[in-house]
Amino acid sequence: MKGYVQVYTGDGKGKTTASIGLAIRAVGAGLKVFIGQFVKGMKYSELESLSNISGITIKQYGLDCFIYNEPTKKDILKAREGFEEIKEILISSDYDVIILDEANIAIYYKLFTVEELIEVLKSRKPNIEVIITGRKATSQIIDFADLVTEMKEIKHYYTNGVQARKGIES
Amino acid sequence: MKGYVQVYTGDGKGKTTASIGLAIRAVGAGLKVFIGQFVKGMKYSELESLSNISGITIKQYGLDCFIYNEPTKKDILKAREGFEEIKEILISSDYDVIILDEANIAIYYKLFTVEELIEVLKSRKPNIEVIITGRKATSQIIDFADLVTEMKEIKHYYTNGVQARKGIES
Numbered sequence: 001m002k003g004y005v006q007v008y009t010g011d012g013k014g015k016t017t018a019s020i021g022l023a024i025r026a027v028g029a030g031l032k033v034f035i036g037q038f039v040k041g042m043k044y045s046e047l048e049s050l051s052n053i054s055g056i057t058i059k060q061y062g063l064d065c066f067i068y069n070e071p072t073k074k075d076i077l078k079a080r081e082g083f084e085e086i087k088e089i090l091i092s093s094d095y096d097v098i099i100l101d102e103a104n105i106a107i108y109y110k111l112f113t114v115e116e117l118i119e120v121l122k123s124r125k126p127n128i129e130v131i132i133t134g135r136k137a138t139s140q141i142i143d144f145a146d147l148v149t150e151m152k153e154i155k156h157y158y159t160n161g162v163q164a165r166k167g168i169e170s
Numbered sequence: 171m172k173g174y175v176q177v178y179t180g181d182g183k184g185k186t187t188a189s190i191g192l193a194i195r196a197v198g199a200g201l202k203v204f205i206g207q208f209v210k211g212m213k214y215s216e217l218e219s220l221s222n223i224s225g226i227t228i229k230q231y232g233l234d235c236f237i238y239n240e241p242t243k244k245d246i247l248k249a250r251e252g253f254e255e256i257k258e259i260l261i262s263s264d265y266d267v268i269i270l271d272e273a274n275i276a277i278y279y280k281l282f283t284v285e286e287l288i289e290v291l292k293s294r295k296p297n298i299e300v301i302i303t304g305r306k307a308t309s310q311i312i313d314f315a316d317l318v319t320e321m322k323e324i325k326h327y328y329t330n331g332v333q334a335r336k337g338i339e340s
Contacts, residue, residue: 017194152320
């Protein structure tokens, strides 16, 4: 079975949750899933549930604090370490589905380049399915991907002053 | 905490998986989740994983066979039973998050009406968060919802003749 590259981008809600849903579906069919979360370091509620599910490995490669500023050296280092780890995993046979959560944002902040990522994707084991999420997907990654969904924000309660709620947004 | 109504619609991939991801996030924070899947009766891989997670209840209200034809009496009956069950759950305090998967499609096929659904949503316990998925959301449900994301298909490998794969699409 050939693996494809799926991209979930856009400003709307549902990108990371869609990738988590894909992980759940995949393990339900006996596939092994690796989730690498770039930029993020915050304890999202899903970490709690996902770490209890056998067949899913999840790692974070960020500190989750630069998002409104410039990334620090430490942010870049964390993402770099993550990128190197992902590289190894993509040429191994350890996982069937690999999720690169917020990789688009990592590229946007120049933590690694889209050319580097595409090179790594090209050299991966051909059966591996890759899911890439995050706003601001570059045109190169869209061209390279087999499937692209844009999550378009039609309406959002944030605009009415609702804060992130535990278990719903974080 | 006031609960909101979230809608995930559009032709792109990621609507049901986003709702599953939300379920996973919610149980990670100790919330209780009910997933009612309209139209569907097929054994999707996610059922396997989700039924093993404590805090999530999942039920199907469909036969999954009419989607390219007209719904039969049995399809309508199944959806009706589901709708009545959902109605009860929405006025109880048993769950914090209620997912109505493919409810938009159920409305599109006239298994129940959007007016009925909105009436039930209005009378629900105010703390309950409701997630509604499916293509073809009506303008009434979009107006009523607090958050709406359109999953827009930018590129899809289906168009290249790829069949649904176990653990990825089903």
